[in-house]
Amino acid sequence: MTSESTNQNQGHQPNHEHESAPDHAPVSGRGAAIAVIVVLVVVVVLAGRGILKRHHDSEVLADTTNELAAPSVLALPAKPGAPTDTFILPGNVTAFSDSPIYARTSGYLTKWYYDIGARVKQGALLAEIATPELDQQLAQAEADLVTAQTNAKNAHVQSQRYQGLVTSDAVSKFDTDTFVTQEAATASAVKSAQANVDRLKQLQGFEKVYAPFDGVITSRSVDTGQLITEGSTPGSSQELFHMQAVHTLRVYTNVPQVYTPAIKRGQTIDITFPEHPGQIFQGTLVRTADALDPTNRTLLVEVDVQNKTGALLPGTLAQVHFKTAALGQTYIVPASALIFRREGMKVGTVVNGNIAKLVPVTIGEDDGATVQIIAGIGAYDKVIQDPPDSLVDGEKVAPQTPKPSSNQPGGGK
Numbered sequence: 086m087t088s089e090s091t092n093q094n095q096g097h098q099p100n101h102e103h104e105s106a107p108d109h110a111p112v113s114g115r116g117a118a119i120a121v122i123v124v125l126v127v128v129v130v131l132a133g134r135g136i137l138k139r140h141h142d143s144e145v146l147a148d149t150t151n152e153l154a155a156p157s158v159l160a161l162p163a164k165p166g167a168p169t170d171t172f173i174l175p176g177n178v179t180a181f182s183d184s185p186i187y188a189r190t191s192g193y194l195t196k197w198y199y200d201i202g203a204r205v206k207q208g209a210l211l212a213e214i215a216t217p218e219l220d221q222q223l224a225q226a227e228a229d230l231v232t233a234q235t236n237a238k239n240a241h242v243q244s245q246r247y248q249g250l251v252t253s254d255a256v257s258k259f260d261t262d263t264f265v266t267q268e269a270a271t272a273s274a275v276k277s278a279q280a281n282v283d284r285l286k287q288l289q290g291f292e293k294v295y296a297p298f299d300g301v302i303t304s305r306s307v308d309t310g311q312l313i314t315e316g317s318t319p320g321s322s323q324e325l326f327h328m329q330a331v332h333t334l335r336v337y338t339n340v341p342q343v344y345t346p347a348i349k350r351g352q353t354i355d356i357t358f359p360e361h362p363g364q365i366f367q368g369t370l371v372r373t374a375d376a377l378d379p380t381n382r383t384l385l386v387e388v389d390v391q392n393k394t395g396a397l398l399p400g401t402l403a404q405v406h407f408k409t410a411a412l413g414q415t416y417i418v419p420a421s422a423l424i425f426r427r428e429g430m431k432v433g434t435v436v437n438g439n440i441a442k443l444v445p446v447t448i449g450e451d452d453g454a455t456v457q458i459i460a461g462i463g464a465y466d467k468v469i470q471d472p473p474d475s476l477v478d479g480e481k482v483a484p485q486t487p488k489p490s491s492n493q494p495g496g497g498k
Contacts, residue, residue, distance in 0.1 A: 155483045156476070160435040160467035163416035166457055170410065172450050176338040176356065176388070176403040180329035182298055183399075187317040188325055189291035192216035194311050199302050199326075209296040211326055214313050216292055223285040230278040237271035244268035291315075300330040329399055334392050336368060338405045339383035343447050343459050347409035348373060354388045355406040358397065366390050366397070382429060382447070415449060416458045421471045423448075423456060432462065433469035433476055435484050441469070443478045 197212040199205055247261040304327035307313065314323065336356060340348055348370065356366045368390035377384055388405060390397065424431045424443065431443045446461030462468065467484075469476070476482075 155439070155481045156473050157483045157485050158433075158435070158441075158472065159470045159487060160482075160484050161470060161487065162464070163418050163458065163462055163466060163468050165464065166415035166417045171406060171408050172344060172457075173452075174338045174340065174405050174407065175451070175453075176336040176405040178397065178399055178401045178403050179335045179337065180300075180331055180399040181333040181335055181389070182300065182328075182330035184297055184328050185317070185324045186211070186294065186297070186326040186328060187323075188214060188294065188313045188315050190214060190216050190219060190288045190313075191315045192219070192292065192313055194307050194309055194313055194325075196309060197305065197307065200305055201302050203302045205296045205300065205302065205328075207296055207298050210293055211296055211302075212294040212307070214292045214294070216289065219285065219288055219292075223282065223289055226278065226282045226285050230275070230282050233271065233274040233278040237268070237275045240264065240268040240271040294325060296328065298328070298330050299332065300328045303327045303329050331392055331395060331397075331399060334390050334397055334399060336388040336390060336403050336405060338386060338388070339378070339381065340386055340407070341448055341459070342377055342382040342384070343449070344407065344409050345377075345384050347407065348384065348386060356388065356390055357404045357406070358401060359404075360401070361396070380427075380429075414464075416462055416464075417455050418458055418462075418468050419470055420451065420454055420456050422468055424472055424476070432458070433472040434462065435467045435469065435482060439481055439484060441472075441476055441478065441480045441482045443476070 192214040195213045195215045199209070199211055205211070244261075244264045244267070247256050247264045250256045251258060251261040304324070306324050306326070313325070317324075350370055350372065352370050354368050354370055356368050357364070358366070368388040370386060371389050372387050374385040418432060422432050423446075424433060426443075429445050430448065431445050434442050434444055436442045444461050444466075447459045449457035449459045451457070469482075
């Protein structure tokens with residue numbers, strides 16, 4: 086019984102193993118498709134998040150770059166200026182006559198008579214030049230003139246003789262015409278030789294250099310024994326002296342367009358000089374350019390001032406005082422705020438918080454550090470104090486708040 090039971094039990098083992106086989110059956114096709122879809126969705130979601138993140142980072146980088154690219158500027162309201170009926174402009178002082186003196190003939194400088202600072206009269210002898218070659222040419226030309234005169238005299242005698250004999254048929258008409266033609270040719274040769282002598286004598290006269298007008302010698306560039314070359318071509322000749330007429334000085338200045346109606350010829354103008362504090366010199370407005378300079382919209386004027394005492398020097402800077410009708414509200418801005426463009430003078434302002442706007446302006450007084458603005462800006466305009474050269478209209482800027490100075494409330498530590 087026992088062995089049979091055991092055999093029976095062993096005979097039933099395969100049946101139990103066969104019953105447990107369904108637990109390890111392969112996954113169906115529908116389940117695999119669902120798994121693939123799930124994986125693809127996860128991949129798409131992850132890829133989308135990466136793309137969105139990169140796009141966001143690009144936008145942030147672009148915004149940051151634009152913010153950093155905007156130039157930092159200091160924009161402040163313009164300081165109001167008081168209305169005025171006078172304006173002062175810088176003037177350039179020049180000599181009434183200014184002349185470089187060159188040699189008209191070549192040679193060697195034998196002597197000079199005046200040095201820098203010397204005041205000379207018109208016609209004063211300044212220097213002498215030795216021209217031995219020119220002297221020899223003149224001697225030869227004079228000898229040629231004598232020869233031409235002798236030939237012309239002989240031709241004239243022969244012509245007169247033949248003209249007297251031809252009437253009696255003692256000589257031929259052909260020979261008579263030949264001597265008449267020879268007389269005319271030799272007469273022309275005399276004129277040519279005489280002109281050459283006169284030319285060389287004029288050149289010889291340039292051996293002496295004279296002052297062309299009353300004035301002062303401001304430069305002497307040669308010395309005794311130096312080789313002198315005629316002419317005034319740069320590089321091939323040298324200036325001997327430089328003279329300036331200083332009894333009357335010319336003062337040139339540029340008047341802004343807004344002031345031109347007040348400019349009248351003949352009016353008396355006050356002029357001051359920094360080297361003469363407290364002194365006022367009076368000049369006369371003698372002429373204007375009668376046309377505005379299109380680059381800066383100003384009128385060039387000339388004011389003549391007497392300088393018989395020699396107290397004023399050419400080349401100095403003067404302050405020219407003009408009178409005009411009272412103007413309205415003006416504004417004062419630093420000279421560094423001006424922007425010089427081809428279209429004219431402008432200043433930069435800030436609008437809408439961070440947008441640069443370039444506006445054309447008309448200036449009045451200019452003392453070098455600050456400029457008076459007559460037209461172009463208002464009381465509420467914020468003017469860029471020191472604009473970059475590359476500033477353009479409509480560009481974004483980064484306005485900065487000025488730091489309070491130590492003498493202002495709350496400015497100290």
